[in-house]
Amino acid sequence: MKIISYNVNGIRAAATKGLFTWLQATDADMICLQEVKALVIQIPEIIALIEQLGYHHYWFPAEKKGYSGVAILTKVKPNNVAYGCGEPWIDAEGRILRADFDTFSLMSVYLPSGSSGDERQIKKYEFMRFFDVYIDEVRKEHPNLIISGDYNICHQAIDIHNPKSNANSSGFLPEEREWMELFMNNGFIDSFRHFNKDPHHYTWWSYRAGARGKNLGWRIDYHLVSRPMENRLKNVRILPDALHSDHCPVLLEIE
Template sequence: MKIISYNVNGIRSATTKNFIGWLQETNADMVCLQEVKALPSQIPEILGLVEQLGYHHYWFPAEKKGYSGVAILTKIKPNHVEYGCGEEWIDKEGRILRADFDGFSLMSLYMPSGSSGDERQVKKYEFMRFFDTYIDELRKEHPHMIISGDYNICHTAIDIHNPKSNANSSGFLPEEREWMELFLTNGFIDTFRHFNKDPHHYTWWSFRAGSRGKNLGWRIDYHLATQPMLEKLKNVTILADAIHSDHCPVLLELNP
């Protein structure tokens, strides 16, 4: 089984760069999208193409048009889909969508960025505190879970191209990295690092100064799996050649 997480930075923009053709070629079983930046009513042609590829699709957009939003595309129909988390401000921004299947639950997550200023950084910390409690409760009912998405956090120094110069940058702040460490210690597996301990693997690059061509990036997109999923993990690959966005997809393969 192949599961992809991809911050597309606008599904309409990605589609103009042959996202649909790429999706067909990749032939993933499930795809978690972040930052779709569109209401389903705005993209009927895209939805039609997705359906032609055999996907059921579920969308949880932000109330603000052209902003945030998550989706799940899946060739296996879920038993249940949960839209949002019940926290009003988070749900208004379209940041959490979950689909439950036989054997495990899959969440598409788009954590806030704090890079636009102090106010948003405060909201990011608020989200992180809420998410800890929310997931602790959710795991009681869904112990087999994969949380796929854009966490907007680099966990360790090898997850960012220049840790010294970015020591005070949102996404690599000590408080954020500590939160990620505690989240993992509390029962989650960073599936990419489970298979690959090497540096210089990134999932996001700034549009500035040719950063992507120079591989000056950040690894902020993850498939985090609960410990009971360990025996199901087969491989994780960062698909850096996909260029529909300033992010790239991350592919998780599960054993049957």
């Protein structure tokens, strides 16, 4: 089974860059999208394309138009879909969506960015604290859990092109990296690092100064897989040649 996570930075913009031709070629079973930046009623042509490709689709957009929002596309119809997490401000920003299947649950998540200033960094820390407690509760009922999405955090120095100059940058702050470490140590596998320990693998690049062409990037998109599913992991690949966004997709293959 192939599962893709992709921050598309606006599904309408990504669609104009060939997103759905690319998706058809990948033939993924499930796709977690972040930053869709659209309401379903705004994208009828895109919905038609998704359905033509054989996907059931579930959306949790932000209340603010053109902002945030997550979705799950799946060729396997889920048994249940959970929209949001019950925390009002997080749900208003459209950041968490979960689909439950026979043998595992899949979550599309989009953590806040703190790069715009102190106020949003505080909200990011608030999200992180909430998410710890929330996921512990979810796992009581759904122990086989894949949390796919844009965490807006580089875990280790190997995950960012210039760790020294970015030491005080949101997304690579010591508190964020420590949270990521503790979160994983609480029962999750960084599936990409499970297979690949090499440097220079990134999932996001700034649009400035030709960063993508120079591969000056950050690895902030993950498939975190709960420990009980470790023996089902087959492969994970970052797909930097997909050019529909400032992010690129991450492909997870499981039994």
